[in-house]
Amino acid sequence: MLRIAVPNKGSLSETAAHMLAEAGYTGRRDPRALTSADARNGVEFFYLRPRDIATYVGSGALDVGITGRDLLLDSGSEAREIQTLDFGDSTFRFAAPPNTVRTLDDLGGLRVATSYPGLVGDFLARHGVTADLIRLDGAVESAVRLGVADAVADVVSTGATLRAQGLEIAGPVILESTAVLISAQPDRPGIATLQRRLQGVLVARQYVLMDYDLPRELLEKAQAVTPGLESPTVSPLADSGWVAVRAMVPRADVNHVMDELYDLGARAILVGSIHAARL
């Protein structure tokens, strides 16, 4: 059985579980369960704190896991990223009261609160800056107001949390983070299938299937608008002057592409969702 670590709570847990379900796996029914087996798919899920996942996967106790890139790097684990998962995007940044910290060097000698001392310590060391890291478990944005630190380093998504605490982003980007699939033994049997299934979910989210009818002589021009992944499917219609075309189109471009095709002379342009894919 392939042993898979999944975040049991926090920002990544719901989307991770949803993605695995879309990939055809049966997860836990009880939201408090710590483990669940999916014998039909030959996998067992372990629901763990996102912060601990890199430790379990890095030691080889579990084969593969879903966590944040920032947590993987913070842990110093042996596991490595084998796939990005297209959710849980955030930026890891320093923040401080307005006009107190402009450059990285300004952090020298200051107290910097963070829940990610491994990640932040490595970053500062790489840049030759010495600061006093204050390790807190969470809500680190409060640390400056409460006099425990001069600056913080934390996950920033909308920036609302740090603004509400009177802080501003300061200095360089520490890390662009996202949810990732990690493993210390990526060649283990079963991991390739899991990856293909997750990639299928990503493709199904990112693309739609577009069908349209087109005067045959416009095919070359239309093919430039909808090249598909390899090349579009072209089928004859009863009227020999027309063809039917089917191609995958990035979801974000759908309306542009339909406008362009219509202007070109395509008609009966239909868009359908992709439920699952294996490329």
Ligand SMILES: Nc1ncnc2c1ncn2[C@@H]1O[C@H](COP(=O)(O)OP(=O)(O)OP(=O)(O)O)[C@@H](O)[C@H]1O
């Ligand atoms: N607001 C956010 N937007 C996007 N991604 C986030 C956000 N907060 C956290 N993350 C990502 O999720 C990872 C786990 O953070 P999360 O807050 O879920 O766990 P935690 O802080 O260990 O747990 P908790 O907040 O429940 O105590 C982070 O390392 C980061 O990669």
Ligand SMILES: O=P(O)(O)OC[C@H]1O[C@H](OP(=O)(O)OP(=O)(O)O)[C@H](O)[C@@H]1O
């Ligand atoms: O930029 P924003 O959109 O405001 O999001 C960033 C906040 O989200 C996370 O907090 P979380 O809710 O996980 O609490 P925590 O500090 O206890 O981890 C993170 O630690 C920041 O505090």
Ligand SMILES: [Mg+2]
């Ligand atoms: Mg958190």
